[in-house]
Amino acid sequence: MKFLHERLDNGLDVIAEVTDGGLSTSVGFFVKTGARDESDAVWGVSHFLEHMVFKGTHDLSADEINRRFDCMGAAANAFTSEEDTVYHAAVLPEQQHEAVELLARMMRPALREEDFATEKLVILEEIRMYDDQPPFGADDRCRAAFFGRHPLARSVLGTVESIEALPVEAMRDYHRRRYAPGNVVLAATGAVDFRALVESARRHCGDWEPQPAGPRTVPRPPCPPGQASRIERIARPAATLEYAVRMTAGPAGDDEDRFAAKLLAVLLGDESGSRLYWSLVDSGEAEHASCHHHDFLDAGLFATQLSCDAEDVEELLARIEEVYREAAGAGIGRPELEQARNKLAGRVVLAGERPRRRLFGVGLEWAHSGSYRAVAEDLRIVENIGLDEVHGVLARWPLHAPSATVLAGPNPAEASLEPPRRAE
Secondary structure (H helix, E strand, O other): OEEEEEEOOOOOEEEEEEOOOOOOEEEEEEEOOOHHHOOHHHOOHHHHHHHHHOOEOOOOEHHHHHHHHHHOOOEEEEEEOOOOEEEEEEEOHHHHHHHHHHHHHHOOOOOOHHHHHHHHHHHHHHHHHHHOOOOOOHHHHHHHHHHOOOHHHOOOOOOHHHHHHOOHHHHHHHHHHHOOHHHEEEEEEEOOOHHHHHHHHHHHHOOOOOOOOOOOOOOOOOOOOOOOOEEEEEEOOOOOOEEEEEEEEEOOOOOOHHHHHHHHHHHHHOOOOOHHHHHHHOOOOOOEEEEEEEEOOOOEEEEEEEEEOHHHHHHHHHHHHHHHHHHHHHOOOHHHHHHHHHHHHHHHHHHHOOHHHHHHHHHHHHHHHOOOOOHHHHHHHHHOOOHHHHHHHHHHOOOOOOOEEEEEEOOOOOOOOOOOOOOO
């Protein structure tokens, strides 16, 4: 594999990881904007705008966009997160130019008022549907409780109130600023003709006018040390299970501890063969128990998820905390470390062999840090994580520390639930 980079005069970055002998090409526009870049007045606009991009340009209808993707046999989609909005397509190599051309034209949508009004109803239905299915918004509520006034507390979808109040003019202004060429990365992986990629970018993106995108929302520290555990409930009487989401602080995206944190999360909370799995799921006491590490530009967290019978939730949350406390106190054994490391290394390699999966790793890394890491480098990092690094994460970022916890299920919202018991 080789990595190539060129920047257009207007500031658009064009990058590619070229795989000799690759049989498919994945391309995508990575816009460095998401929920954390919104204000109260435009909460939810990033995700709403993602929908509007597929509604057509001044000379392409939504139906024509869909037909063109279908005719080239593309697997195309988009997603919005707290920090990024990504539009991507996987095609045969001979369709590279056509895919880039179509995605580039979509990046300058018409944002017609009639389309805006229609799609607003779709977004509102999506918000309501999200609240009506497990875990019933508990993850968004927990993130809000964990981050407090930090901009990462914002739900990607927004709220019914914020979307209903959003005017189309505010979306047009947001698009003009945040989709400026200097705030966008065009990335490609697999069987890529890089010179043709750059030429396509110049032809279809070279006339994009540079604009000041504006800085990221000023961050505030999440969850100060010593904060008491917070527990909230969402009552869903018709639910058959109780769902719990628990968050504690972890390494941010610019912290070297983040690699060991991901390995630790596999060891403690992978969905098979981890400490939480053997303690709670294999025994049949919980339907699901897992732990994941999420890193953002300036913050990170460990998210624990549990689903179980409502009457067992208090006991099982206490058991989860004891699993974390035991890991911090007694440490991790080398066989456990090796097993988790093999899992994580295998996932790195498998993702690296798929251009579509690799596109997200390459594009997001460049969008966040302006750097590139080959699969071999990712694998080397994983293979070099030792017990000292994992124990360092446990000491610096204890998972049994005070947490934000949200429960959703048949238990009533006013039901009392003491913070998980702690061993002396």
